[in-house]
Amino acid sequence: MESSKRVAVFAIVAFFLGCFSQVLFQNTASSSPTCPTSDAPQCAPCPGCTGKSSPETQFSSSAYMQKNLPSWRNGVLRDAVEFQSMAMRGKCSDKCTAHRYQEIYARTLFKFRESSQPSKLLEIGLGCIYDNCALGGPLTYMAYLPNTTYHALEIDISVCKAKYAANNVPLKLSTYIDEHVCHGSSADTPTVSACGSKFGPFDIVIDDGSHMLKHTSFSFLFWLKSPGLVPGGYLIIEDLQVSSMVAWANTALDYSYWSSFSFWWNAKQPAIARGTTVVNYAQSLLMCQLSSVLCLAPHAGEEHAMIHYVNLVDQIIVAPESVAFRKSNVVTLTENKLTSDMCIALDDKSGSYFDRKANVLVVRLDGNHLSKKLLSSDTAQHLRTRLGVRGLDVYELRLASCASVTACLASINRIKSTLDLIVVEVPFNSGEQKTWASQQLLIEILGSADFMSSNKLAIGGVVMIDGYQPRSIAVVKTPDAKSPRTADKINEPLLAFAGHFVMQQLVTVPEEGGLSFDNWAAYAIRNEDIVKRAIVFFNDVSIDAHRALYFRRGDPRHNRVSVPRDHL
Secondary structure (H helix, E strand, O other): OHHHHHHHHHHHHHHHHHOOOOOOOOOOOOOOOOOOOOOOOOOOOOOOOOOOOOOOOOOOHHHHHHOOOOEOOOOHHHHHHHHHHHHHHHOOOOOOOOOOOHHHHHHHHHHHHHOOOOEEEEEEOOOOOOOOOOOHHHHHHHHHOOOEEEEEEEOOHHHHHHHHOOOOOOHHHHHHHHHOEEEOOOOOHHHHHHHHHHHOOEEEEEEOOOOOHHHHHHHHHHHOOOOOEEEEEEEEEOOHHHHHOHHHHOOOOOOOHHHOOOHHHHHOOOHHHHOOOHHHHHHHHHHHHHHOOOOOOOOOOHHHOHHHOOOOEEEEEEEOOEEEEEEOOOOOOOOOEEEOOHHHHHOHHHOEEEOOOEEEEEEEOOOOOOOOOOOOHHHHHHHHHHHOOOOEEEEEEEHHHOOOHHHHHHHHHOOOOOEEEEEEEOOOOOOOHHHHHHHHHHHHHHOOHHHHHHOOEEEEEEEEEEOOHHHOHHHHOOOOOOOOOOHHHOOOHHHHHHHHHHHHHHHOOOOOOOOOHHHHOOOOOOOHHHHHHHHHHEEEEEEOOOOOEEEEEOOHHHOOOOOOOOOO
16 A cells, blocks of 8 residues: 555655646736746646646657656756867867867767767868867867767868978878878869768768858858768868958859859959859858748859758858858657757757757737737647756736837846757748838847846757748748849848858857958948847757757857866
8 A cells, every 4th residue: 555655655656746736927026927828838637727738749748757767968058068188189280279169069069069979060171271280180079079980172282281280280190191091172062972982971971171251162062962971960160251352252153253244343342242152152051941021032043042042951050250050850869868059959850859948938919910929839739849858937018018128138137047948939920011110129138238237048059930831831931023132131130140140140250259340241231239249159050850049158168268188
């Protein structure tokens, strides 16, 4: 009998631990729970509610907890510190000094770092022209990814070998490079195809070669369609800040000044204004997937239209001067581990779940929503699935009740908890001008110096822009011929902000902090001061198969205005 009682008590405790805790934060700053809507992510009726509880989630949270899900050994923030330490101690890499690549590599390489399965990496460029150094890339990646076989594509290996003696390169490493290197140009189809056939297919391709536009653009146009990059693999392209520099613009891919009647005008335009750089590809592909804008061909021609690539990529991560494209894959990781990183937890393809109870603020913009509930059904289900193992507390802020940035910030600051996730619910009529004031208010709230200095959003926390899914290219299929082809033609404030953020995150040099800022994009941008702050506060913005946009707060030690140092 006593045993039966203990079993019953355990079952009750497990049930309530597995259910989601729901607290709605009203603008009156009341901390008392109110009755959640049926679409809210919860699995038991709240006190005082009548009627049935919400539909069951896709899995039983209590059952998952009883299985004691393993955790990834390290999170993105920890891995970024270790990546920076390895890169800086080698003294032959500028990935974390002149640049801020540590967090994009921590995000993209985590599954390869911890997996027991072997993987393959190809780095374009051995970095042999960096000061008096040689082999900074392989020294970093071989240490950081112990189960990954390193390969390289180098146009002139003799430049590296000339520095081996001065850098005390061991014979064993020199021999390894000779056995795992491809020779030739990264923009030559026979060369890269042969490299993929000989050593591939690769799980990771990193372009850190010449930075010339004809090479980086070729990498995008080639590798995502090539069997040399496995489905689910990453193409990562660095040093995109050169895209707007005059010295590099003349190498733009496949563009002839002489074929244009407006030769004089075009000759004065950087390649980034014509749409032929990886910066343009990243901006257009992300915006096309999000809301079917920038899908069509830019000034340079149909070859550069991102409508042809929307099905080839299921994740894009835009970070300082670098971008990662994940090749589409129908397979989802099945390891089912817990992660401390919100963006990884929200990614359907990661097979990961958030490792602690999440504090979530839902912000509803003014306009017509598909549901009167707090969250749309799809988003509620997404959060139940990705965050439900440990449960979540949900707070609410309706911008219609906020008269100003100050009033809205005061409401947010009355939430006692640090927020892991802010979900912004965009109305389906956000293209109508009557909704734009609400969008602009949101930009000013989240982009304010007061919000950023408040630490209300946790380091690694995410602002999720949700609600564009009905207008995503995955639903629309064919964009309107009148749809904007350049970001300066986007009227909706929130969409325009996203486009400007992507552009400036990629082309702004850390040391310069955005000097000549409005000239980088070849057009004047809106909310310039806010974008300047945002590219420091948010380390990256990404989109995945859920077709929501994720602005992720980075570690202040790694942002573009910090002084790089080895934190280990």
